[in-house]
Amino acid sequence: MASGVQIDVGGVAIGGGAPVVVQSMTLTxxxxxxxxxxxxxxxxxxxxxxxxxxxPKIEDAEALKRIVRLSPLPVIADIHFNAxxxxxxxxxxxAAVRINPGNIGGPDKVKLVVDAxxxxxxxxxxxxxxxxxxxxxxxxxxxDQAEALVAAALEEVxxxxxxxxxxxxxxxxxxxxxxxxRAYRMLAAKVPYPLxxxxxxxxxxFAGAIKSAVGIGSLLADGIGDTFRVSLTADPVREVxxxxxxxxxxxxxxxxxxxxxxxxxxxxxxxxxxxAVVVEERLKAYPQxxxxxxxxxxVNGPGEAGDADFGIAGGRDVGFLYAHGRVLKKVSSDILIxxxxxxxxxxxxxxxxx
Ligand code: SF4
Numbered sequence: 001m002a003s004g005v006q007i008d009v010g011g012v013a014i015g016g017g018a019p020v021v022v023q024s025m026t027l028t029x030x031x032x033x034x035x036x037x038x039x040x041x042x043x044x045x046x047x048x049x050x051x052x053x054x055x056p057k058i059e060d061a062e063a064l065k066r067i068v069r070l071s072p073l074p075v076i077a078d079i080h081f082n083a084x085x086x087x088x089x090x091x092x093x094x095a096a097v098r099i100n101p102g103n104i105g106g107p108d109k110v111k112l113v114v115d116a117x118x119x120x121x122x123x124x125x126x127x128x129x130x131x132x133x134x135x136x137x138x139x140x141x142x143x144d145q146a147e148a149l150v151a152a153a154l155e156e157v158x159x160x161x162x163x164x165x166x167x168x169x170x171x172x173x174x175x176x177x178x179x180x181x182r183a184y185r186m187l188a189a190k191v192p193y194p195l196x197x198x199x200x201x202x203x204x205x206f207a208g209a210i211k212s213a214v215g216i217g218s219l220l221a222d223g224i225g226d227t228f229r230v231s232l233t234a235d236p237v238r239e240v241x242x243x244x245x246x247x248x249x250x251x252x253x254x255x256x257x258x259x260x261x262x263x264x265x266x267x268x269x270x271x272x273x274x275x276a277v278v279v280e281e282r283l284k285a286y287p288q289x290x291x292x293x294x295x296x297x298x299v300n301g302p303g304e305a306g307d308a309d310f311g312i313a314g315g316r317d318v319g320f321l322y323a324h325g326r327v328l329k330k331v332s333s334d335i336l337i338x339x340x341x342x343x344x345x346x347x348x349x350x351x352x353x354x
Contacts, residue, residue, distance in 0.1 A: 003226055004192040007123040007167050009050050010074020010095025014123075014169055014227050015194025020220060020252055021227035022243045023196075024236040025052040025078070030060035030067070037070045039236065044072045046240040047255055050227070052076040052098060061085045064092035076125065083109035090116045098125040101156045102134050114163045125196055126160065127171035128152035130179065145174060146183035153187055169194040169226065175201050177215040188224045197228035208232040209242045217246050254289035260308060261294040268296030270314025270333060278337055279312075288348060292340070293322070309347070309354070312340050323347070324354060 006016025014021050024043050028035040030053045040051050051073045055061050061077070068075050074095035079086045083105050086097050090113070097117065101110045117124055128149045133141050141148035149172040160168060170193050174180040180199055188195060199215040202208035212230040219225045230239040230246070247253040261276040262268075276294045283292060293305030295313040298320050305311030311322035319336040321328045323343060331339045347353070 003188075003194045005166065005194060007169055007194055009076065009123050012050055012074055012095075014050075018226065020225060020247060021049045022047060022240060022247070023050045023052060023076075023227055023229040024048045024239045024243075025054070025229060025231075027236055030054055031057070031063045033063050033066050033070070036063070036067055040067070040071045040073055040075075042237050043240055046237045047244050048073060048236075048240045050074050050076060050095070052078050052229070054078045055085050055089055056080075058085065058088070061088035061092065064089050064094055068093045068095075079104075081105070083113050086113045087116050090120050090122065093120075094122065096123040096125060100128070100132070101126055101159050102128075102152065103132070107159065110159055111163055114160060114165045117167070118165060122167070124160075124165075124168040125171060126153070126156045126168050127173070127196065128156070129171070129200055130174035130176070131200065145176070146172075146179045146186060149174060149179075149183040150186045150190070154190065157191060157193070166193070169196045171196040171198060173198040173200040175199065177211055180215050181218050184219050184224055185222070194226035195224060197225040198231055200231060202231045203233060205232050205234045205238050205242075208234070209238075209245075212242060213246050213249075217250060220246070220250055220252060255287075256289065257283045257286050258289070258291045259283055259294060260291065260305075262296050262300070262304060264296045267299055268314070269316040270296055270319065272296035272314060275312070275314055275337070279340070282337070282341060286344075286348075288352065290344075290352065292344070310340060310344055312336050 003015040007014050026036050026039045028039050030036055055077045076096045076098055077089035077094045078098045081103050086099055133148050133152055137148045137152055153170050153172050172183040172187050197216045199211050202211045216228050230242045232239050244255050248258055259280050264272045279294050291308040293308035293311035295305050298313040305322055306325040313320045318330050319333045321331055321339055
């Protein structure tokens with residue numbers, strides 16, 4: 001069901017079997033080049049692969065040239081209602097523009113933007129959003145919002161195909177997770193273009209991460225979706241962290257270690273929650289992909305940690321260190337974590353034999 005068409009966004013392939021791409025969006029005023037590029041740098045270090053910047057005003061469009069030059073990531077300009085801002089953004093060298101062909105000022109303006117995008121050889125993101133469906137689809141939306149989202153997106157697709165432009169990806173984002181899932185499933189069955197997934201206004205980090213993981217994760221698990229943004233009311237770096245956890249949990253991409261930890265129970269003599277927090281923090285320094293299990297006791301620890309590359313099982317005075325399903329050593333509890341990382345470092349130095 002993955003999309004057949006592949007597009008290129010500043011050297012990043014999206015769709016057509018390419019790995020699912022992580023996106024985020026800057027929260028800074030785009031015309032504040034220093035703040036915007038600092039945020040892009042932070043997003044890039046967290047693993048963001050394509051970044052989007054809002055371009056509501058002319059000064060934002062004018063700042064794009066410098067942002068594009070300084071950004072380590074392809075920049076997508078996010079534009080509504082104003083075709084001349086889209087033209088300016090394309091002129092500034094952005095990797096793609098996100099527009100809604102339904103609100104950019106009529107078919108002539110759409111053609112102007114499409115012609116400029118074609119000439120620059122760049123892609124677009126189009127699509128509908130549950131909060132901004134066109135008036136003529138409102139009645140359908142009241143009956144079935146997912147149908148209305150798909151209808152709106154297909155109208156945009158038709159408009160661009162008539163202009164002989166097929167270099168785009170599509171989103172049909174909704175705040176209601178089941179609606180969003182249904183809309184993307186319907187759309188994926190109808191078009192070959194790459195899909196940009198998202199749950200709009202997902203919320204604060206806890207609720208938003210769960211909603212995004214359920215909505216985006218359900219679709220990705222079915223092979224639907226080529227790129228996505230986890231929208232959170234938070235520092236966008238958190239969006240990228242959540243995005244990678246979704247991809248890693250589905251086994252779609254690898255980035256750094258994966259930690260599993262037991263939920264703890266009455267047999268936990270070590271305080272596994274604290275142990276897990278410390279291990280998780282120290283694992284952030286590793287770019288390599290491997291799995292570490294943190295278990296509260298040695299009763300179930302070895303079995304449950306058996307698939308991990310490394311594992312520790314805590315105890316009141318002594319704990320166990322495991323590697324690849326076997327006990328490596330028995331260690332005094334106060335140095336258990338240091339020993340774990342010592343062994344991990346040795347294993348990495350040896351070329352990570354499994
Ligand atoms: Fe309980 Fe031990 Fe299992 Fe953790 S590993 S949940 S402490 S039995």
